[in-house]
Amino acid sequence: MGAEQLVLAVSTVVVALRPHPETGRLTLWLPLVRRIREPYRGMWALPGEPLRPEDDLATSARRTLERTTGLAPHYLEQLYAFGAVDRSPAGSGEDRVVSVVYWAIIRADEDARAIDGENVEWFVADEAPHLAFDHDTVLAYALARLRAKMGYSAIAHAFLTDEFTLAELRQVYEAVLQRPLDPANFRRQVLASKRVVPTGRHLSGTAHRPPALYRLAVPIPSADPARVVAAGHPEQEELT
Amino acid sequence: MGAEQLVLAVSTVVVALRPHPETGRLTLWLPLVRRIREPYRGMWALPGEPLRPEDDLATSARRTLERTTGLAPHYLEQLYAFGAVDRSPAGSGEDRVVSVVYWAIIRADEDARAIDGENVEWFVADEAPHLAFDHDTVLAYALARLRAKMGYSAIAHAFLTDEFTLAELRQVYEAVLQRPLDPANFRRQVLASKRVVPTGRHLSGTAHRPPALYRLAVPIPSADPARVVAAGHPEQEELT
DNA sequence: ACGCTTCTGGTCACTCTGACCAAGAGGTGG
DNA sequence: CCACCTCTTGGTCAGAGTGACCAGAAGCGT
Numbered sequence: 135m136g137a138e139q140l141v142l143a144v145s146t147v148v149v150a151l152r153p154h155p156e157t158g159r160l161t162l163w164l165p166l167v168r169r170i171r172e173p174y175r176g177m178w179a180l181p182g183e184p185l186r187p188e189d190d191l192a193t194s195a196r197r198t199l200e201r202t203t204g205l206a207p208h209y210l211e212q213l214y215a216f217g218a219v220d221r222s223p224a225g226s227g228e229d230r231v232v233s234v235v236y237w238a239i240i241r242a243d244e245d246a247r248a249i250d251g252e253n254v255e256w257f258v259a260d261e262a263p264h265l266a267f268d269h270d271t272v273l274a275y276a277l278a279r280l281r282a283k284m285g286y287s288a289i290a291h292a293f294l295t296d297e298f299t300l301a302e303l304r305q306v307y308e309a310v311l312q313r314p315l316d317p318a319n320f321r322r323q324v325l326a327s328k329r330v331v332p333t334g335r336h337l338s339g340t341a342h343r344p345p346a347l348y349r350l351a352v353p354i355p356s357a358d359p360a361r362v363v364a365a366g367h368p369e370q371e372e373l374t
Numbered sequence: 375m376g377a378e379q380l381v382l383a384v385s386t387v388v389v390a391l392r393p394h395p396e397t398g399r400l401t402l403w404l405p406l407v408r409r410i411r412e413p414y415r416g417m418w419a420l421p422g423e424p425l426r427p428e429d430d431l432a433t434s435a436r437r438t439l440e441r442t443t444g445l446a447p448h449y450l451e452q453l454y455a456f457g458a459v460d461r462s463p464a465g466s467g468e469d470r471v472v473s474v475v476y477w478a479i480i481r482a483d484e485d486a487r488a489i490d491g492e493n494v495e496w497f498v499a500d501e502a503p504h505l506a507f508d509h510d511t512v513l514a515y516a517l518a519r520l521r522a523k524m525g526y527s528a529i530a531h532a533f534l535t536d537e538f539t540l541a542e543l544r545q546v547y548e549a550v551l552q553r554p555l556d557p558a559n560f561r562r563q564v565l566a567s568k569r570v571v572p573t574g575r576h577l578s579g580t581a582h583r584p585p586a587l588y589r590l591a592v593p594i595p596s597a598d599p600a601r602v603v604a605a606g607h608p609e610q611e612e613l614t
Numbered sequence: 615a616c617g618c619t620t621c622t623g624g625t626c627a628c629t630c631t632g633a634c635c636a637a638g639a640g641g642t643g644g
Numbered sequence: 645c646c647a648c649c650t651c652t653t654g655g656t657c658a659g660a661g662t663g664a665c666c667a668g669a670a671g672c673g674t
Contacts, residue, residue, distance in 0.1 A: 139427070140382060140425065140427045140457075142380060142382055142472060159665080172617060183474070185380065185457070187379070187380045187470045188459065190457060190458050190459055191455065191457035191472070212454065212455060214452060214599055215431060215452060215455040215474045215475065216599070217425070217431035218430050219427075219428065219429070220572070221431055230427045231582065232382060232425070232431070232474075234455045234457065234472075234474075252632075254456075260571070266631060268617080271600055271603050272601060273601075274603040275599035275603050277600060278602060278603065280620095299652095300652085300653095301651080301652080315405060316632070316633075316656075317635085317652075317653085318633095318634085318635095318652090318653070318655085319631075319632060319633080319653080319655060321652085321653070322631090322654090323630090323655090326630090336433075338640090339640085340641080340651080341640085341642085341649090341650070341651075342641065342650045342651040342652075343639040343640045343641090343650080343651055343652045343653085344638055344639075344641095344651095344652085345497075345651080345653095346652085346653090359454055359456070359511060359512070359514075359515035360508075360511055362515060362518060363511050363514040363515055367634070380617075390617085393616090436674095499615080516668095524645045539621090540621085540622095541620080541621080555673070556625085556664075556665085557621075557622085558622070558664095558665085559662075559663060559664080561621085561622070561623090562623090562661095562662090563661090563662085566661085578671095579619080580621095580671080580672085581618095581619070581620080581621040581671080581673085582618080582619045582621075582670075582671055582672065583619080583620050583621045583622085583669070583670040583671060583672090584620095584621085584670075584671065585621060585622095586622090595635080
């Protein structure tokens, strides 16, 4: 009693796009880990680990991702630090835990190589079970922020490979925003944004007219404050 | 050696609008604290304190604000968790410190009541000295984010009292964005946004035509994830 | 009373957006 | 092998929003 320690942990919301088991439409999926000890034993939780003194926060998030999916992230961003005193069951003598939550996006091509770790299972993001700790809130916040950020940043590309068709890009938006977009208008806006350049090549073997392939004009900007500041151009676009 | 501990601290970037000492125009100011011990002894740093196990993160930020300015914040938002391993001088045997940084806005009327704490001094935000730790980066990021957020949220009102004129609101924007705005266009856009309603009253005693007074239609939305999620409408507007 | 300054309402050209139409260009199936 | 289907791609059009700018309204100071 009274000997509670303050522990810092790093959790990661990992998202990937896969077809919905029923509708078949692309949806957000994420891996959860079943807890094998108290508190919340048996419940699902976001993957994470206590921060090691020799690790950066992002390093810890990367290791968690490796451990649960076998993958290295192409996009990793800090989401929020959750530190309410009552995050663990009150009065249980458990340590006080502050969690820094990260957010990782898995590209389609890598997703295929994903290997589930111990006690790991993937869920459709919007149909996830009730989670341990305050992870329901964390997840809801992560999804809300992802959807918001689709509107003004280039993160959609974090789901795609180097070369992609505009239809693929549009499907990412449709999946995350959960609403259909007009193909012609979408094309017009994307091209007007200059974020994308045609490679000149076309995708063959499709069922219909072969779509042109595009490439990202500039790499996806990092949301890391150090880089944002160094970049010198605090475009509102890129500031979370 | 090797006995380094992991310490969690909360720092706060406190901003207020005051006239620039030379130009007289409104600018961002912030309070800094002079360090009285190693590391970085004698340098200026953001106010903060180690997190107490019985405190929420925001509670800690609030106390820091109280201690350095004597004020209670009307607007407080979490900015980012800075956790690079080398934030403190490397190899010095110092504890590893992870800082969760908050962001507080002081209203004009309260600013008048501000009382400087021990070793506290206010600086023009863009003319701050070189700071201890990685606080230069933290500050730059905070300012960049504040300026970005002015564009799509209602935080400008966090600088103002309940009743205000459109000119006052415009001055806040001009001060933060560091560029003049057309009064007529500004008025049109603010009124079109429906965020503001006229009180019917007018401000008298001004040098010229008495401006109408307005009031915020809806309170400034909190950026706290718990409330954002509970609110149920993840408007992109309000998500950080 | 006059001039000055700010407040406030309005115009205008331009851009952006969403809804929609239609031709292009490949497979596919009879 | 040809008509057809579906997706791609280019275009139009009305409406909303934006920035630049003009001008009258309404106070104060001299």
